[in-house]
Amino acid sequence: MSGVRREAPHASSIVVRAGPEALSRVADWIRARGDAHALAPALLDRIDVCAAELVANVLEHGLGGAAGAPVRVALIVGEARVQLVIDDEAPAFDPLRRAPRASARMDESRVGGWGIAIVRHFAHELDYARTPNGNRLTATFLLDAGTARAAPR
Amino acid sequence: MQLHTNRLADGTELVLLAGRLDSAGVASIEAPLSAAIAAGGSRVLVDLSQVSFLASIGIRALLTHARTLARRGGSLGLVGPRAVVAEVLDVTGIAKIIPVFADVEAASAASKAPAPGS
Numbered sequence: 133m134s135g136v137r138r139e140a141p142h143a144s145s146i147v148v149r150a151g152p153e154a155l156s157r158v159a160d161w162i163r164a165r166g167d168a169h170a171l172a173p174a175l176l177d178r179i180d181v182c183a184a185e186l187v188a189n190v191l192e193h194g195l196g197g198a199a200g201a202p203v204r205v206a207l208i209v210g211e212a213r214v215q216l217v218i219d220d221e222a223p224a225f226d227p228l229r230r231a232p233r234a235s236a237r238m239d240e241s242r243v244g245g246w247g248i249a250i251v252r253h254f255a256h257e258l259d260y261a262r263t264p265n266g267n268r269l270t271a272t273f274l275l276d277a278g279t280a281r282a283a284p285r
Numbered sequence: 286m287q288l289h290t291n292r293l294a295d296g297t298e299l300v301l302l303a304g305r306l307d308s309a310g311v312a313s314i315e316a317p318l319s320a321a322i323a324a325g326g327s328r329v330l331v332d333l334s335q336v337s338f339l340a341s342i343g344i345r346a347l348l349t350h351a352r353t354l355a356r357r358g359g360s361l362g363l364v365g366p367r368a369v370v371a372e373v374l375d376v377t378g379i380a381k382i383i384p385v386f387a388d389v390e391a392a393s394a395a396s397k398a399p400a401p402g403s
Contacts, residue, residue: 174368174369180338181340181369184338184340188308188341246341246377249377250341253372253376254372
C-alpha cells in the first residue's frame with residue numbers, strides 16, 4: 133500500500149425532474165456546489181451557463197418537452213479540472229452532432245440554437261456517450277490560471 | 286429579475302436589468318420590457334451591468350426586441366455587460382448586430398457621432 137495518499141476527486145450530484153422548475157433548481161445547486169468548492173467566480177459563471185444550456189437542451193430536444201423524466205447533474209471537482217456531467221433517460225440524442233449555428237442575423241426568422249455554440253466556447257472539452265438508459269454529456273473545465281479557485285478569504 | 290426604466294435627457298429610454306436573464310428572468314420581465322420599448326422613443330439602451338447570467342433564452346428576448354425596434358426605424362443598444370455576458374454576446378454573434386457599449390456615456394457619444402460616410 134502506497135504511503136502517498138491522493139485525495140479523490142469530489143463528486144456530488146442532483147436529480148431534477150423535467151419541468152418548469154428544473155433549470156432554476158440546477159442553477160441553485162451549481163452555484164451552491166461551486167461556492168462550497170471555492171471555485172473562482174469566473175469559472176463558476178461558465179459552468180453555470182453551460183449547465184443551463186445543456187439541461188435546457190435535454191428538456192427541449194432530448195425529452196421533447198415531456199415533464200417528469202429525471203435528469204441527473206453531477207459536478208466532479210478534481211485538482212486540475214472540473215467536470216459537469218448531465219445524464220438523462222431520453223432517446224438517443226447527441227447535441228454535439230448538430231450542425232454548428234451560424235452567427236445571428238437581424239433579418240433571419242430563426243431565433244435560437246445558440247446553446248451548443250455557447251457550451252463549445254466555454255468548455256475545454258465535450259464528450260457525448262450513449263448510456264444503457266439514455267445519454268451522457270460531459271463538459272470539462274480546466275482549473276487554469278484564469279479560472280482557478282478563489283483565493284482564501 | 287428586476288427592471289427599472291429611465292428616460293435620458295436626449296430621449297433615449299434606458300432600461301436597467303438586474304439578476305439572471307434565464308427562462309424565469311425573461312418571463313418576469315417580458316411584459317414590462319415590451320411596455321417600456323413600446324412606450325419609449327426610437328432609441329433604447331438596455332443596461333446589462335447588473336445581469337449576472339445570460340443564456341440562449343435571454344438572447345432570444347433581446348434579439349426579438351431589437352427587431353421590433355428596427356422595424357419601426359429605431360435601435361437597441363446594450364450597455365456594460367459583465368465578462369461572461371459579453372462573451373456570450375460575442376460567441377453567438379449578437380454583438381455584431383446589436384451594438385454593445387462600455388457605458389451609457391459611450392452609447393450617447395456613438396449616437397451623436399456622424400454616420401460612417403456622411
